[in-house]
Amino acid sequence: xxxxxxxxxxxxxxxxxxxxxxxxxxxxxxxxxxxxxxxxxxxxxxxxxxxxxxxxxxxxxxxxxxxxxxxxxxxxxxxxxxxxxxxxxxxxxxxxxxxxxxxxxxxxxxxxxxxxxxxxxxxxxxxxxxxxxxxxxxxxxxxxxxxxxxxxxxxxxxxxxxxxxxxxxxxxxxxxxxxxxxxxxxxxxxxxxxxxxxxxxxxxxxxxxxxxxxxxxxxxxxxxxxxxxxxxxxxxxxxxxxxxxxxxxxxxxxxxxxxxxxxxxxxxxxxxxxxxxxxxxxxxxxxxxxxxxxxxxxxxxxxxxxxxxxxxxxxxxxxxxxx
Numbered sequence: 541x542x543x544x545x546x547x548x549x550x551x552x553x554x555x556x557x558x559x560x561x562x563x564x565x566x567x568x569x570x571x572x573x574x575x576x577x578x579x580x581x582x583x584x585x586x587x588x589x590x591x592x593x594x595x596x597x598x599x600x601x602x603x604x605x606x607x608x609x610x611x612x613x614x615x616x617x618x619x620x621x622x623x624x625x626x627x628x629x630x631x632x633x634x635x636x637x638x639x640x641x642x643x644x645x646x647x648x649x650x651x652x653x654x655x656x657x658x659x660x661x662x663x664x665x666x667x668x669x670x671x672x673x674x675x676x677x678x679x680x681x682x683x684x685x686x687x688x689x690x691x692x693x694x695x696x697x698x699x700x701x702x703x704x705x706x707x708x709x710x711x712x713x714x715x716x717x718x719x720x721x722x723x724x725x726x727x728x729x730x731x732x733x734x735x736x737x738x739x740x741x742x743x744x745x746x747x748x749x750x751x752x753x754x755x756x757x758x759x760x761x762x763x764x765x766x767x768x769x770x771x772x773x774x775x776x777x778x779x780x781x782x783x784x785x786x787x788x789x790x791x792x793x794x795x796x797x798x799x800x801x802x803x804x805x806x807x808x809x810x811x812x813x814x815x816x817x818x819x820x821x822x823x824x825x826x827x828x829x830x831x832x833x834x835x836x837x838x839x840x841x842x843x844x845x846x847x848x849x850x851x852x853x854x855x856x857x858x859x860x861x862x863x
Contacts, residue, residue, distance in 0.1 A: 546770040548762055548795055553719055554802040555659055557848065558582065562653040564601065565663030566592050566725040568763060571789045572661060572796065578816065579809050580849040584653040587646040588680075589628020592665035592729075594700045594747070596680035598707040600626065604650035605710045610643050612636075613675055618683060625672065625679035655715050663763075665725040667695040667743040668736070694740065700747040708755065720758040721800075722748045726767030728782050761799065766792050808848065815842055819854060827863050835861055 555561070561576060561583040563569045573585025591597050602608070614625040615636060622639040623632050631646065633639040654660070669678045670690040682690060711718065724744045729737050741764065752760040767776070767784055774781060776788040784792070797806060818838045823831040839858050845851050 544769055546762055546766045546795075548766075548799045550798070551759060551800050553757075553759075553800075555581075555800045555805065556802060557805050557808055559658045560584075560653060560656050561659045561661065562650070562657040563661045563663075564588070564591060564597055565661075566590060566665030566727060567783070568665075568723070568725040568727060569661065569663040571784075572663075572793065575789075575793045579812055580845075584649055584657075586628075587650050588626075589630040591628065591680050592725075593667065593669045593678070593680065593695070594664050594744070595669060595678050595695065595703045596626065597662060597664070598703040600680075601650065601654060602707050602710045604647045605654055605714060607647070607651065610640055610647075611677075612640075614672075614677060614679070615639065616683060616685065618685070623681075623683050625675075625677065625681060625683070628681055629683055654711060657715070658717055659719050659721065660711075661721045661723070663723050663725050664744045664748065665727065666729050666737075667700070667740045667747075668729070668732070669693060669695055695743060697743055697747045697750070700743070701750060704747075704751055708758075718757065720755070721761050722752060722758060723761045724748060724764035726764045726784055726788075730782065761796060763792050763796075766795060812845065815845070815854070819857065826861060832863060 557580070559582075561581060563573045563576075563583060563585040565586070567590050569586055570590065573583055576583045576585070588600055591600065610624070611626070616623055616625065620634065621632050622634065622636055623629060624639065624643060627643065627646075631639070631642050633642060670682050670692055671678050672690055674689070679690070708720075724741060728734070729740065745764065748760050752758050767788060771784070771788050771791065776785060776791075777783065778785045797809065801809070815838070818834075818841075821834070823834075825831060835858055839855065842851055842854055842858065
């Protein structure tokens with residue numbers, strides 16, 4: 541065998557189909573969130589957009605849980621667009637009121653999911669942070685503001701541990717039944733150098749190790765190790781040679797399923813995949829008898845799932861195609 545497989549192990553706690561999930565962090569979070577959504581899991585993924593550093597990630601969740609007011613000092617205007625240093629550039633508006641409204645909605649739904657979620661998946665991307673000199677605040681996104689406005693620094697593991705503990709205690713006071721999965725993003729940040737990226741990821745991995753060993757309901761999933769040590773071949777990377785491609789994402793997703801899903805959940809995913817494939821079927825002749833028969837058959841199969849998950853959107857899609 542010309543590989544070194546990374547086997548994550550089987551979690552004793554299982555994610556059930558109807559368990560709400562909250563996901564936050566780097567773009568790898570969105571990959572897993574998309575997979576969960578495709579398979580009808582109730583999840584909220586990156587309501588603040590992609591967030592990379594752990595201090596910003598934990599602070600955002602604390603602010604949502606405790607309903608802290610938005611720090612308006614961190615709002616900036618660039619080329620007529622209002623943004624906030626704590627959020628991704630996708631959260632933007634033409635005026636302050638609309639921006640605050642977007643942030644308020646993100647906080648509202650984040651709190652709802654944090655309070656009801658049995659599973660919280662946090663993906664850490666980098667331990668390199670930028671501290672705004674004038675405001676003396678670690679920002680989540682610099683929004684292309686000149687570098688001279690910031691002090692760049694590397695987080696110490698103790699800062700990450702302290703920030704996580706603050707978040708954990710805030711969540712524990714409001715949600716008595718939750719599990720946290722920590723993972724380090726396999727995406728390399730090489731703007732500075734490969735060496736700096738290596739140090740940064742090492743700090744994150746060390747912090748995750750300490751945290752997962754210190755809290756009974758916190759686990760670590762080795763997406764970073766799977767990518768770096770198992771799939772260490774550029775055929776598993778996207779064209780930028782930094783991000784995992786579809787094959788890599790699918791492989792990591794398979795290992796995630798094996799680690800965290802119950803047999804019943806895995807059975808559902810297998811059955812649902814057949815429906816998903818049918819939904820994506822593109823006929824040459826939509827009005828043909830054969831395709832109409834295929835649609836009616838698929839609708840009947842789909843209705844068998846309605847006691848388990850919401851199938852209303854899929855049902856409407858198929859029924860619109862009937863003649």
